[in-house]
Amino acid sequence: MSISMEAQAKPSDSDRLVTVTLDPNTITSIDPDEVHEWRIAIYDLLEENSFRPARVDAKGPFALHVSIIGNSIVLDVRHPETFQPIAAHYLSLTPFRRLIRDYFRIREAYYEAIRSAQPFQIETVDMARRGMHNEAAELLRTRLHNKLIIDLNTARRLFTLICAVQPYASRIDESKSELPTVLFVCSMNSVRSPMAAALARQAFPGRIIARSVGVDGGKADSFVHEVMEEVGVDMSVHTPHILDxxxxxxxxxxxxxxxxxxxxxxxxxxxxGAVEHWPTPDPSLVEGSRDLVLNAYRELRDQLRLKVRERLEPLVSGGSQSP
Structure with missing residues (x-):
């Protein structure tokens, strides 16, 4: 079941979320009460928020796609109309475990107090609930520092959504897969490493798990999209990630x-199993005409294509990790 809700943004409201979607592959439930809780959390987040990604040149409003991979919530920021990726961040759930437990414990205590307690008891539980929410919101803002820029109230609502969806997530554990895994790393995960990973997936479809990251964050590169499309690889959905x-x-x-x-x-x-260094030129440093730059990207693509096929063939075939 795919959960999606939208809100109309005012013309001046650029730094805000107008769409939130939940990944149907990793966040699943057939319980209508659980789905209702998700919808309420999404509605509250969209109703009032201040939100924009850091370190990227993008104008809002924004869409947010939420999924859960392993022990992390993935916050995937996209264009609200085209759903083109803008930035995606992995948020480990480990630092939030105690607060998530407290959220459900205090929530149940609050509901019970409303049914049977005296006003002063309800106020006491409500104060504890607000305090826990504020602590969680501050931790969320700290963990998202230099990734997403959100105010305290938005962080409170986002934490509520995280609490609503994470107990019912279908975890994806690639460690249980028998497919060989390869990671490509370059400076900004904009050109070299995403091209290598995409070429690996193209060369060995369904036979390898290929990932890419950068030392630092970068931006998607239009020249990469263009030259990879020439060989039948769609790179328009790539969002740069960093090692952390x-x-x-x-x-x-x-x-x-x-x-x-x-x-x-x-x-x-x-x-x-093995770590190798492939000295690889960065075509984004090439200066000159558009054709000259494009040719540099094509040369990189073709070099990586040959190297990836040659190096990964024994790995995919069950051979040694050593070249």
Whole structure:
């Protein structure tokens, strides 16, 4: 069941959410009471909020697509009409476990107090509820620092939505998959690593799990979209991610593609069957005519295509991680 709600934004309301959707593959329930709780949480969030992604050049209003992968909530910010990706962030649930438990405990106590308690008892429980919500909202804003810019009230409503959906999530655990896994890492996850991961998925469809991240955050690159479309790969849905947002920490092969990536990978402490460095030029640094720049991107694409096929074939075929 896909949950989607929308609100109309005023012309001046640019820094706000107008659409929130829940991923039907990872957030599932057939209980109407649970679905109703999700709808109320979404309605409250859309009714009043202040929201915009950091570190990206994008004008609102915005759409938010929520999914759960492993132990993380994925907050995927998109254009509200085209649903083109703007920014996506993984938010670990671990720091919120106590607060989520408190949320349900205090909520039940509040409902019980409303039914049978005296006014002063209701007020006491309500104060505890507000205090817990404020603590959770501040923690949420801290964890989303430099990722999403939200005010306290928006953080309160977003935390309520997280509490509403996370107990009923269908967890995705790639660690149980028998497919080989490879991670490509470059500086900004805008050009080299996403191209390599996409080419790996194209070369070995359904036979490999290929991911890509950057040392720092970047922006989607239109030249990447153009040259990859020439070989039948749609990169328009790519959203750059950074190492710190990585959920999985175990890969059969980790490939670094930029000079700053090896040290960043080493500091991250990933578990890997093998780690390799492929010195790869950055075509975004090429200056000149549009055709000259495009040719640099094409040359990178073709080099990566050959290297990916050659290197990953033994891995996909069940061979050693070593080249």
């Amino acid at each position: 947002e990585l959920v999985a920490n175990r890969f059969d092969l980790v490939v670094t593609l930029s000079d700053d990536a090896p040290d960043a990978v080493a500091k991250k402490g990933l578990e890997a």
